[in-house]
Amino acid sequence: MEPVIVVGGGLSGLSAAHSVLEHGGKVVLLDKKPALGGNSVKASSGINGAGTDTQARLNISDSSQSFYDDTTKSAGQLARSNLITALTSNSASAIEWLTKNFGVDLSLVSILGGHSVPRTHRGTGGAPGWAITSTLMKKLAVEEEGSDQRAKILKNSKVVKFLQTGNKVTGVEYEDGQGQTLKIQGPVVIATGGFGADFSSTGLIATHRPDLMQLPTVNGDHATGDGHVLVTSLSSDPGVLIDMDQVQVHPTGFIDPAQPDAKTKFLAAEALRGVGGLLLKKDGTRFVDEMEKRDIVTAKMWEVIQNGQGPVRLVLGLHAATELKTHCDFYVSKGLMKKFNNLQEVAEDIQIPLRDLQTTFTSHKSYASGQEKDPYGKTHFHNSDIHEEEPFLVALITPVVHYTMGGILVDEDAHVLDASGKPIPGLYASGEVIGGVHGKNRLGGSSLLEAVVFGRIAGKRAADYVTN
Template sequence: MRRLTHQYIFRALTVAAISFLAYRLLRRAAMTAPRTIVVGGGLAGLSAAHTALENGAIVVLLDKKPALGGNSVKASSGINGAGTAAQKEQNITDSPEIFYNDTLASARDLARTHLIKALTDHSVPTLEWLTNNFGVDLSLVAQLGGHSVPRTHRGKGGAPGWAMTSALVKKLEAQPERATILKGAKVVKLLREGGRVTGVEYEVGGEKKTEEGSVVIATGGYAADYAEGGYLSQFRPELLAVPTTNGDHATGDGHRLAVSIGGALCDMDQVQVHPTGFVDPKDPSAKTKFLAAEALRGVGGILIDKDGVRFVDELERRDTVTEKMREVAKAGRAPIRLLLNPEAAKTLEAHVGFYKSKGLMREYESAAALAEDAKIPLANLEATFDAQRSYAKGLTQDPFGKTNHTNAVYTLDEPLLVAEMTPVVHYTMGGIVVDEDARVLNTDGTPIPGLFAAGEAIGGVHGRNRLGGSSLLEAVVFGRLAGKSSTAR
């Protein structure tokens, strides 16, 4: 009995010694590990946080709102990838080079080739990271405006932005020993020692606190900065009267932080006005509107004027479609409506169900019912639908140059889903100047040590126009680049 007692005591002491040693080793590792502070809890910030963790860092994520997600949770069309497994399964030929050329053409004279290359070269590994590490479904592929091939990926469920963001939030919250998440915490100052950024000062619960570490700015854009003297007022005052799709957090906070220590900004007048925002029949003058995802047009939706006549290639670049809509409205041919036939609606069943539940999209039993309600000549709708069938069968060419005629057959006796559309301030292409490693540059073009940025907070990636599906891609690509760079010794 005494011998067994001695053995038990010996084993207990051994386990205790090993546990204590492991604790010391873990504590030492934590003390010597790099520390990354991520400012902003949207997809870019979450991607930076996870990548910093993968590279051995201790992470603190700060967001001024009471919930994470930012505008990323609203993104509804998908994420671009060029040369993916999903494309190959659907016999879609694509490559980073083709994607690069499409993005270059969209950016036009403001193209920064090194940033475009970083975006397009990283698209496939980015989608694989989301799928393999977080279980995000990206199996469906659609073609959006300005793309030469279908490359915008989404899953079979709801909005892809929500699917990605919620998956990353869930996994980050499951690592409290290495990742601290602070909500309702607004960063007000970058701390420096010498020329290096060494941390942040932030406000939470009425108190000011500090955190030390490298800093990643991922605070989003300024498409809701309607304040007097704000960025929209400074750079695009004519847009102050245009509604926005952005949450009230998108006020350029990160831009001001970077500028406060000499960081450079670029392309601040480049603000994307998305052509299709929903006009809510219950509140048509609302300043904030739901986005009508470009995917609605990608799967076959068409735009008509008040007389039932098409006026544009629905899959042209966003800036082109917006300009055509403005011309139509100026000519007195508003309201502009988006139409979906049953095949197109079924393809985006989850999206359509959400829009209908919000009262933004109405179903008519036939074209005659729409014509009667909207005072549209039925003969005009018939002519528009006949032309659509002709384009789809290859008998005639679309006068607006449209070549993708997915779900293009519309008939008078089938149900129609209909919604009124208006252009909306959607995305800011301008922002903080970074290099291809997501390092923030000062006004002389050199990196500011310890400071990185990603997502809509950065500028120069898209030039004059952002392609649909590239905002989520930019968030993850540059979020991952920033997270990795922030851990470099």
């Protein structure tokens, strides 16, 4: 029996690999880097699930229909109902798969911008992307050591070509760490991630969004659109790319005071705003509903910066910082967040009168209590009872290239489609490399979900393809 070949070792590739094994297939997973994990290990806000056991335990009423509605609204005119249905209807089972099959802790739930209810799951430990992805990595390594030899992991192995017989994809050609060119036969799952670090002058960002070339990125240097190039380079009936100009600029990347001009930034998790972090102009006033969708918050930040009212700061009070203690301790240790003993110290650091900051926090508290209406339309408040004599955490932030919503056209079964809309036999794709799932804006918590849901679908379909 031929193995299923999975290209890419982030969460989507790992989900596909485990899914192949569950459905009786053999799998070979290749990654061009010396270590697996991709961008998935950096994901810091959580993974969405609607109608989960965790939500029920916390008395959160949610449904896949509600999640579908929120995602469709966020996707705007580019919404594709078949892909959104696949994402949202499989979300609860994806959470269950991670918790029951792999023992991942996803016992906490928070609300992120653009969601109508709390549905973003994470554990009590560190960043959920690392917690989930590393667990699947370890289990695949155990499978590789198994006596049946159904799993194989090839690192430092860069796929350079898909093999074809007619229009059917029959394997891959790859270069190993020694520079040798080798081939493997079998159907292929592409899980190579996005192109958010492809800043070469002829790359995908320069081609589709040249206006973003000057921005920093939070992507690892591997995110160069390899899968996009491979699938459009097929000699017979190549795959097509959609929505390639839809690049998500995340509003909050940390500006490291030690390297303010670094091209690669560290992401300030959306969860920081979810627990009550406020965004302030240089005069200490707010300018946006912190819980709005990413595209809207980013647009408001650009206005502030271009009007000379920057830099923008993210400020957390004691309760917010305590709720995300593991995250915040890490950011402080890296010098990305600075701790102040009280509001007076924050005012001195920003060089503004204390009363201006007092007004900002007092007003926000009255909006949260319902005494006044928030001028920016904020309705989700969390940890808003902030006392000026308690410690504060403050960070300088900037918009960053974060996620590429465009990519390879697939159907709801993760088949790669050609220009006529027909599936290319033997070729599947999952994770950030696929396009169209999020339309014009991705909701926070849906990248890890997309990786798991479509990875599982692609793995099952590819395993079925081999056995039929």
